[in-house]
Amino acid sequence: MNAATILIVDDEPTNLSILSNLLRPDYQVRAANSGESALRAAASEPRPDLLLLDVMMPGMDGYTVLERLRSNPATADIPVIFLTALAEASDEERGLQLGAADFITKPIKPLVMLARLRTQLEAKQARDWMRNQNAVLEAEVARRMAENDMTQLVSIRALAHLAETRDPETGNHIQRTQNYVHLLAERLRHHPRFSSFLSRHNIDLLTKSAPLHDIGKVGIPDSILLKPGPLTTDEWEIMKTHAKLGSDAIEKAESDAEMRLDFLVLAKEIAHWHHEKWDGSGYPDGLAGDDIPISARLMAVADVFDALISTRVYKSAMPFAEAGKIIAAGRGKHFDPDVVDAFLDNLAELTAIAERYRDEA
Secondary structure (H helix, E strand, O other), X not given: OOOOEEEEEOOOHXXXXXXXXXXXXXXXXXXXXXXXXXXXXXXXXXXOOEEEEEOXXXXXXXXXXXXXXHHOOOOOOOOEEEEEOOOOHHHHHHHHHOOOOEEEEOOOOHHHHHHHHHHHHHHHHHHHHHHHHHHHHHHHHHHHHHHHHHHHHHHHHHHXXXXXXXXXXXXXXXXXXXXXXXXXXXXXXXXXXXXXXXXXXXXXHHHHHHHHOOHHHHHOOHHHHOOOOOOOHHHHHHHHOXXXXXXXXXXXXXXXXXOOOHHHHHHHHHXXXXXXXXXXXXOOOOOOHXXXXXXXXXXXHHHHHHHHHOOEOOEOOOOHHHHHHHHHHOEOOOEOHHHHHHHHHOHHHHHHHHHHXXXXX
């Protein structure tokens, strides 16, 4: 292990020489003969592990040097032992209040000084070790959290793509709707009706959860899901069950986890209620107004907009402007009025998302 570096600060050359000769057998020694040079030396490499600092110096005294050291993040943690001929208790109290690690009065007793110096160096070494361990631990926690987030995202996307395999015409639908929802949530984050729910944390969870909105379609027969023409009344009733099928599947996964997972709570809300309508005419539960979770209200606008602008076997893609007019017409009927306002205010950005994730021909 490398020897500790001690910076001796004293305006008397004799004192510097005596202290240097005393310490050199065991330590790397640097010297400064003024407060100004001490501050420069303390902030330069090799950074000292400890300062032996004379109090009474011309110009900048030791107390001022210590205050300056403590105000600089680069030198704030270096322990300082005052060396002084001052013997008044008030002098020692002042030094300790300013953050001195110890206070040694002159004339110096070499063995006493070395023992007290060694004590402070060992304490610093322990603090540095603890700081390094904490840094390593924090880095590992951050790495594992990032790994968990990535695992979560990949798992969600895999499940969403599984649903897509049953309905291949949806293409990049999950990426588009996920980005629409994120944009709308960000634009409504400070709205008084939404601010208490749309925290940064919940927006992140909402964005993660959005791809699972149609996971229940895996339970719909191909004869209905892939039917090129209009559905019969009975077929439509079966199609509508995908909302509850999806939320039931997520709820089962939630119970298997044996702990609350916030993103699954929102995923379940979105899957179950994104086909509800503001006026209560939607499905599966006929919820109306604010009884519909905010997560589902955002997804409702995103999902319908994307369905309108996408090609299906039974229809052509609708121009963005025309789709926007249909969303506007649903304000206060199909959709939350404030969500529609956010949609219309940001239609250009939503259109850009649609273009970025356009399905290949």
